[in-house]
Amino acid sequence: MHIPFCRRKCPYCSFFSETSLDRIPIFLKSLYREIELSRSFFSAFDTIYIGGGTPSVLAAGHLENILNHVLRSFCISSGAEITLEINPADACLDYLKSLAKLGFNRLNIGVQSFDDHALSFLGRRHDRKQALHSINAAFEAGFDNVGIDLIYGIPGQDMPLWLDGLRQAVSLHPCHLSCYQLTIESDTPLGRRYKEKAFAMPSEDEHYNFFMATSEFLESHGYIHYEVSNFAKGMALSSLHNQKYWAHTPYLGLGPSAHSFDGGKRWWNYRSISEYIKALGKGSLPIEDSETLTEEQWKLETVFLGLRTARGIHLPGFSRRYRCELLSGGNISKTNKKAAKFLEIKDDYLCPTRAGLAVADGLASILCFNTFSLKLI
Amino acid sequence: MEKIRNFSIIAHIDHGKSTLADRLIQYTGIVDQRNFKDQILDDMEIERERGITIKSQAISLPYQAADGTFYTLNLIDTPGHVDFAYEVSRSLASCEGVLLLIDAAQGVQAQTLANLYLAMEHNLEIIPVINKIDLPSADVERVVRQIDSELGLKPESHLKCSAKEGVGIKEILEAIVERIPPPDGSAESPLAALIFDAQYDPFRGTVIHCRIFDGVIRAGDAIRFMSNNAAYKVEEVGHFLLSRSKRDKLTAGEVGYVIAGVKTISDVHIGDTITHDQRACAKPLPGFKDVKPVVFASIYPISADDYEDLSVSLEKYKLNDASFVYEKDASAALGQGFRCGFLGLLHMDIAQERLEREYNQSIILSVPSVRYRFTLKNGDILHVDNPAHYPDGSSIAKSEEPYIRAAMMLPERYLGAVMKLCMAKRGVNSTFKYVGPGRTELVYEMPLAEVIYDFYDRFKSVTQGYGSFDYDVIDYRESNLVLMDILVNGEKVDALSQIVHRDRARARALQACERLKEEIPRQMFKIAIQGAIGGEIIARSTISPFRKDVTAKCYGGDITRKRKLLEKQKKGKKRMKMIGSVSIPQSAFLAVLKSDND
Numbered sequence: 001m002h003i004p005f006c007r008r009k010c011p012y013c014s015f016f017s018e019t020s021l022d023r024i025p026i027f028l029k030s031l032y033r034e035i036e037l038s039r040s041f042f043s044a045f046d047t048i049y050i051g052g053g054t055p056s057v058l059a060a061g062h063l064e065n066i067l068n069h070v071l072r073s074f075c076i077s078s079g080a081e082i083t084l085e086i087n088p089a090d091a092c093l094d095y096l097k098s099l100a101k102l103g104f105n106r107l108n109i110g111v112q113s114f115d116d117h118a119l120s121f122l123g124r125r126h127d128r129k130q131a132l133h134s135i136n137a138a139f140e141a142g143f144d145n146v147g148i149d150l151i152y153g154i155p156g157q158d159m160p161l162w163l164d165g166l167r168q169a170v171s172l173h174p175c176h177l178s179c180y181q182l183t184i185e186s187d188t189p190l191g192r193r194y195k196e197k198a199f200a201m202p203s204e205d206e207h208y209n210f211f212m213a214t215s216e217f218l219e220s221h222g223y224i225h226y227e228v229s230n231f232a233k234g235m236a237l238s239s240l241h242n243q244k245y246w247a248h249t250p251y252l253g254l255g256p257s258a259h260s261f262d263g264g265k266r267w268w269n270y271r272s273i274s275e276y277i278k279a280l281g282k283g284s285l286p287i288e289d290s291e292t293l294t295e296e297q298w299k300l301e302t303v304f305l306g307l308r309t310a311r312g313i314h315l316p317g318f319s320r321r322y323r324c325e326l327l328s329g330g331n332i333s334k335t336n337k338k339a340a341k342f343l344e345i346k347d348d349y350l351c352p353t354r355a356g357l358a359v360a361d362g363l364a365s366i367l368c369f370n371t372f373s374l375k376l377i
Numbered sequence: 378m379e380k381i382r383n384f385s386i387i388a389h390i391d392h393g394k395s396t397l398a399d400r401l402i403q404y405t406g407i408v409d410q411r412n413f414k415d416q417i418l419d420d421m422e423i424e425r426e427r428g429i430t431i432k433s434q435a436i437s438l439p440y441q442a443a444d445g446t447f448y449t450l451n452l453i454d455t456p457g458h459v460d461f462a463y464e465v466s467r468s469l470a471s472c473e474g475v476l477l478l479i480d481a482a483q484g485v486q487a488q489t490l491a492n493l494y495l496a497m498e499h500n501l502e503i504i505p506v507i508n509k510i511d512l513p514s515a516d517v518e519r520v521v522r523q524i525d526s527e528l529g530l531k532p533e534s535h536l537k538c539s540a541k542e543g544v545g546i547k548e549i550l551e552a553i554v555e556r557i558p559p560p561d562g563s564a565e566s567p568l569a570a571l572i573f574d575a576q577y578d579p580f581r582g583t584v585i586h587c588r589i590f591d592g593v594i595r596a597g598d599a600i601r602f603m604s605n606n607a608a609y610k611v612e613e614v615g616h617f618l619l620s621r622s623k624r625d626k627l628t629a630g631e632v633g634y635v636i637a638g639v640k641t642i643s644d645v646h647i648g649d650t651i652t653h654d655q656r657a658c659a660k661p662l663p664g665f666k667d668v669k670p671v672v673f674a675s676i677y678p679i680s681a682d683d684y685e686d687l688s689v690s691l692e693k694y695k696l697n698d699a700s701f702v703y704e705k706d707a708s709a710a711l712g713q714g715f716r717c718g719f720l721g722l723l724h725m726d727i728a729q730e731r732l733e734r735e736y737n738q739s740i741i742l743s744v745p746s747v748r749y750r751f752t753l754k755n756g757d758i759l760h761v762d763n764p765a766h767y768p769d770g771s772s773i774a775k776s777e778e779p780y781i782r783a784a785m786m787l788p789e790r791y792l793g794a795v796m797k798l799c800m801a802k803r804g805v806n807s808t809f810k811y812v813g814p815g816r817t818e819l820v821y822e823m824p825l826a827e828v829i830y831d832f833y834d835r836f837k838s839v840t841q842g843y844g845s846f847d848y849d850v851i852d853y854r855e856s857n858l859v860l861m862d863i864l865v866n867g868e869k870v871d872a873l874s875q876i877v878h879r880d881r882a883r884a885r886a887l888q889a890c891e892r893l894k895e896e897i898p899r900q901m902f903k904i905a906i907q908g909a910i911g912g913e914i915i916a917r918s919t920i921s922p923f924r925k926d927v928t929a930k931c932y933g934g935d936i937t938r939k940r941k942l943l944e945k946q947k948k949g950k951k952r953m954k955m956i957g958s959v960s961i962p963q964s965a966f967l968a969v970l971k972s973d974n975d
Contacts (some may be wrong), residue, residue: 016439182929205924207925228929266937268937307935308931359923362923369947
């Protein structure tokens, strides 16, 4: 569920949101309508993820209403993973306690960094102190499953500084960590400043070093590197919701710019609150466009999404589904010694190694476009 | 004959030649406004885009002069590049006069002068026309002074026009009638017709464009080409209006077409003379040359599956381009292909572009080469235009390469820079003379191989576009040649091999390695690029692998975007050639020719 509001836009972020919060009531009305209209497509869910935007700009009462509408229209399994994204600046203890009471059982906190310089470069509205407090408060409010987001590759951030941040993070014992490389999106204020050469970004080699060091550090501290940017203290604590995206499991996206997938077709909502409200006001779904995947596209997605995860791609399943072998020859080390640096086969799964995860896109393109052969690595 | 005027328009590039031609055509009213499109004589899409005329074109314009008399004005459009200098000279040989078009803002430029000399060589009446007088930056007075001082023409002989605005067009048409002499020649004499162009018509075969100097040609006549005595029977003759317009006959002084059952365009030679089989003229019209290709390169399909398709396309393309020759060729790295001969680099460029655009072919072009001559120890003489056929080094007694006489016209202030460039290109025996105030003609003898390498681009850049350049192949001279190979990850890419002078081999190899490093995208493994003579590595560069390319986030909304990006990449890969495990883009094969000093 995409909540398209933020108190302040972060200059690096290209997700859709608005800063004028006075449209929240009318947005919520439309959202309830969308939930109602969607009940015929989907019936049961075992995960709910409320992201954005900044969902923590909503009062607990708003969130309660949203959950009530969801419960009224859909069947939610008992023990479902119900996640809320929060901004550390919004994480006061009382608020968090009421969230726990509403039934949220997983919090994902947008910490991004523990360094005030980095936080101000990113234009965040919280500081180091609030970041530390938010995590402690989440545990104190009764959340067992707490995840945090961190960003690396920020200009001015060197390896020791980043590792300090990671050390700080693990000392607070979050169950889940998402560590994203800072990506310059051209349609953001940061993207424009980058184009004007206002600052320099780390080189690809430095990005690689950050990526590898992060993976080594967190795995040595008991976290599983289960997706390119995601780490969990045991697979039970990985984001069940996010894994659906990588496994072609159906999902329903609600709110402006949200994407949905029903197992064959993908569609997405208007990236505009006005359009969104207008469509629902007329009683129709706010769908901007859709696509139906061809067999070829399915296959391509299966490969590039699968290679993003440590679990990898199930080879017998792949050949059953697409009636072709993903690996000609079937054995990596025999086919190509260099390929073993990037890929391995474990229990019928083709999985990327740590170095392989870093080049997952390149691997996918080689596997897909060179008729499934590793000759080219 | 008194009522005919044959003329060309000559000009520096972008001085408005095609626009003026459009206005003349419009003024005489042979095409209604509705059917009019700009640059009507530039048929090919690529001509319109590049703003250059590649093929000659002709059109007959009916015109009633101020005195009430009806005239036929034959406009013969000419190609505008040194590769096609011979075609231009044949077009001019078919005229009695030219409009020398000069941009009012830019004034006299290199090609203006080069064109003037060409026209003077053919004793043509020259009418200077100052174009673009509507531009705010126009300086007509200055151009008039240049006509006097730099061109040595009577300043009062000029006309002013704005082809864009259609101003001054009538005056130009009147001047053509008054000042350009009518053709002479006699209808009673034996037939002598000059072939200045030929086009292929899928239904009629070759359509010969010619100027009749003497005699009359009619349908049914038995004719013969004087260069090779090939005999044909005339099926149809006629004039060029906007399309072909059939006539009973073409008479001395006229310009028109002849269709005579000539199957392929290669059977027609530009500059050849047509005469009657039974009553031949005493000697052919002057100036005929058998134009031979001087630049050779191989063309390969990017995907081996497209070989048959490419073969068919080349066959069709050849029908339209008589100067283009080709034969089968095979490369160890690039598979089955064709070895092709071109008049020059621009000609090669155009052929490549037309094959891609008009025939929808994805091709790789190998490094161009000249034709070398090797005398072997056993006395055999070997002509080699393909590095793949370079003879075994120990069997060579003597190596020779073709030399040209390069004639360059340039403002004096660029003399030093051009001489330096020519020397760097192994130029020898230079002479120069002043041809006008501040203007010099510089002549060098140079290896042709140096000229096709990157000479023309650099010449244009050091003379800031004010230099003009022309060349003739003169002879073969002994030269210390070696075969330089390029290896990508240890694998020889024969399409990148070059025959080079030994002294230049190391520099050339280094340059090739550096260029390839820029052109070949980083891959998941290290790529070594090496230049070698025999087994000896003389240059090397390395492309380090990429180690991180994965996007940070891939959730609901990112998946479609990511997939589309990969699909786009796949399309890009279609324009790459796999050498071993390395994808080499098409552009890399040509990039090795570009020097760093541009």
